[in-house]
Amino acid sequence: MKYINEIEKRRTFAIISHPDAGKTTLTEKFLLFGGAIQTAGAVKSNKIKKHAASDFMDIERQRGISVATSVMSFEYKGTLINLLDTPGHKDFAEDTYRTLTAVDSVILVVDSVNGVEEQTRRLMEVCRMRDTPVIVFINKMDRDGKNRFDLLEEIEKELNISLHPLTWPINSGKEFKGVYNLNDKNLLLFTPNTKATDADLLEMDDLNTPLLDEKIGEKDAAILREDIELIDGVYGQLNVEDYLAGKVAPVFFGSAVNNFGVREMLDNFIRIAPIPRARPTTVREIKPTEDKFSGFIFKIHANLDPKHRDRIAFLRVCSGKFERNKYYKHIRLDKDVRFSNPYTFLARDKDVIEEAYPGDVVGLFDTGNFKIGDTLTEGEKFYFTGIPSFSPEIFKEVINKDPMKTKQLEKGLMQLTDEGVAQLFTQFGGNKKIIGCVGELQFEVIQYRLLQEYGASCEFRAQPYYKACWLTSKDPKKVDDFAKFKSNNIATDKDGYTVYLAQSEWFLNTERTNNPDIEFHFTSEIHKDH
Structure with a gap:
């Protein structure tokens, strides 16, 4: 206490x-x-x-x-x-x-x-x-x-x-x-x-x-x-x-x-209004009054400052005290990380802080270590649960309009999709890139930001997909065989997991019936638990 x-x-x-x-x-x-x-x-x-x-x-x-x-x-x-x-x-x-x-x-x-x-x-x-x-x-x-x-x-x-x-x-x-x-x-x-x-x-x-x-x-x-x-x-x-x-x-x-x-x-x-409350994790409930620090990343924002190619990961402190320059355990990567310039925010103005307490939101400079839902602790292994991720509803292929800027386009796509507003799927050895979003406006924002922040111009071509499904099976060979057989509808997500892009509900139901040993999941959450 x-x-x-x-x-x-x-x-x-x-x-x-x-x-x-x-x-x-x-x-x-x-x-x-x-x-x-x-x-x-x-x-x-x-x-x-x-x-x-x-x-x-x-x-x-x-x-x-x-x-x-x-x-x-x-x-x-x-x-x-x-x-x-x-x-x-x-x-x-x-x-x-x-x-x-x-x-x-x-x-x-x-x-x-x-x-x-x-x-x-x-x-x-x-x-x-x-x-x-x-x-x-x-x-x-x-x-x-x-x-x-x-x-x-x-x-x-x-x-x-x-x-x-x-x-x-x-x-x-x-x-x-x-x-x-x-x-x-x-x-x-x-x-x-x-x-x-x-x-x-x-x-x-x-x-x-x-x-x-x-x-x-x-x-x-x-x-x-x-x-x-x-x-x-x-x-x-x-x-x-x-x-x-x-x-x-x-x-x-x-x-x-x-x-x-x-x-x-x-x-x-x-x-x-309530003071900071306890939070569920994969292991137990974490109370804010616990002595040891823990927290999770709920948002990633690229380029808060257009002059710098920075990304900021937003961390909610759940228990204990967060301290600047102290080492914490990044559970998913299983490595120790520390932050020399953690920020609190007043809209655009950022102030470096020495410490933060439960309820506080801290901005951490990120060079690509973080994903939404990542948990930091003082060593104990658990994940905070209940952070939703959604199956996209609209799919579009990215068409590069300026081949000289291919590198900038790829970097921009990686960083913007890390923020969690869209998901990136690649097909045919990485030659075809497809973005999946929940709404049309996101494509506009992505196109605008790719141009403004990365100097990359692209357009989108609609794809005839209905749902993205992550595939798992107790027998990994089953997933491999399915992927070979259905190669036109198979993509990988950013983490290299196999995804089936179904053209319609009918196709999806047919494949589920024909492949009882394969599980079709609508979010990528499943891989966190494995």
Whole structure:
């Protein structure tokens, strides 16, 4: 229990949402409260496109979407907050799912105008699998959206979670007047296009005060009193244990772009959100309070700094204390590694650190030693489990448009696919390279980055494959024979494992029936356990 004070100070969470629900804006407001950035990049006029602190790559700035999860650390009221931003776009869901393995809780942003959207559902399913505690922020209350009660009902039904409002809105759209804080019994008044200040905060012993009628008008005051009476009757006090078990999600209303209702959520977040939690491994559960260091890599990002060909592996510390220049065991490679310049992140700014504690995310310079899911310990052999990898759904052959840049293209493909956004398969002795992705947008990003970062230009040619299957058998000769027989549909992945590229579900089922001694797997995870 040496580091209990450090552990109790930390909160590590991710913000998840459907694209355009306001996640990047909310991230920015958190950083403002933490004093991590001085000015918000609120885009008031389209002429000044200041980019948000958490969007790294040019393509993100051009398209206004986050495609790479970034990590930001800041301090707020004596609490050290590690915030992991996640891509909202569905083609990058894989990156988001992996990030969710590295956090202890989640803030889900829902757009009050559009309600629950497809991506929100998929992300919540992942939170469900792990019983991750969730807080819901209903954003864009200053726009004409759905009725507040209908919205709660929709979220409960669609996401299969019980909600518990901790703030409550007064109207919405042009009539939006503010939020009432049920926990602190005060009212925050909203004025469009201005930041909320302490002057806008009204402390009230109870809602029957005439001050309420004076500030928001008799009609709205009457509705608010009625709403709050109903909410108190239905919900009562929040049971924090139910929230921590992932059964109940506290709800806050606001407008991130106006920085409204955000602080109320942040204050409650540091009060109730979980400190770093225990993690499952192949051997036993690892508790954060253990003396010995352990951690895992959940993300790899190439070229954070375009001037340098660097890759950064993001490590989540799970137990003990991580120290600079100390040797740790890289379990998969079975070798000792040490790091002279470990970083913490404030969006683009990196600071070298001497030590890190459970809950912290550390950036490690990587020359190609790391893969997603790699575990570092002080010698004990185990892997952290539950880090998903997916079978690609779209396959395209890489066509090199500039033979003079073949080396750059190969290096770029290796490094970018190491980041886990795509998988690389080679056929016919390495002459034909095929990239497999979960979504179309990833091909665009890969093509753009190959050109910008490696000077290699390529185009993609669609391939008629339906699924990639990793093959294993108790009798390795069976796999070899199958591969010879089906050579047109056989490729190897980056680690040299044999992969069968099935043209359709029918072909896949036929081969499974015809080859009972061969197992067909949809992820490459299986090789970790062998």
